[in-house]
Amino acid sequence: MKFIIQIALAILFVGLLSSCSVPVTSYQNGTSDFDIKRYFTGKVIAYGMVQDYTNKVTRRFCVDINGSWQGNKGLLAETFYFNDGEISYRNWQLTKLDDGKYQGTAEDVVGTASGQQSGFAFQWQYQLVVPIDGETYQFILDDWMYQVDEYRVFNRTAMKKFGIKVAEITLFFDKQLPQESCSPVS
Numbered sequence: 001m002k003f004i005i006q007i008a009l010a011i012l013f014v015g016l017l018s019s020c021s022v023p024v025t026s027y028q029n030g031t032s033d034f035d036i037k038r039y040f041t042g043k044v045i046a047y048g049m050v051q052d053y054t055n056k057v058t059r060r061f062c063v064d065i066n067g068s069w070q071g072n073k074g075l076l077a078e079t080f081y082f083n084d085g086e087i088s089y090r091n092w093q094l095t096k097l098d099d100g101k102y103q104g105t106a107e108d109v110v111g112t113a114s115g116q117q118s119g120f121a122f123q124w125q126y127q128l129v130v131p132i133d134g135e136t137y138q139f140i141l142d143d144w145m146y147q148v149d150e151y152r153v154f155n156r157t158a159m160k161k162f163g164i165k166v167a168e169i170t171l172f173f174d175k176q177l178p179q180e181s182c183s184p185v186s
Helices: 002-019
Strands: 042-052 057-070 073-082 087-096 101-105 109-118 121-132 135-147 152-161 164-174
Touching (some): 101 121
Antiparallel strands (some): 042 164, 101 109
């Protein structure tokens, strides 16, 4: 019985540690505001990688993004090109709310994603359905974007299952690249 209690406490401790996060509002005193609507209007290219829980890179990819807005409603059409040859698509339907808050839906997102901009940072949280080896799994994503300048944004995403981080996704967005679209990732 003592062993079971120790295991339960260890799982609880890991769950608590993995849920700790800095509030996005801690970035509100930055020198500039990250305007999601302005940044994600037109074409953007992003390069990224997925790392498993051991930090091993398991996939690399490039994303072509085309954003358009009508008032406070936006569409981000994303095409992902993975190094293993897979191509996938996601179309975010976004709504800008008050006080830097956003909501969104997409084909592979369960329910509604929610996010908030503060200073140079943007936090986006949602549940994503991911196909793996013929089955689908739901993960909680905690997505953080940090604007470096008017052209570049870094993105780090924690992917969790049962409150435990199972993977991390890192992206680098660039609006200034001379390249028009992604080339195959090898």
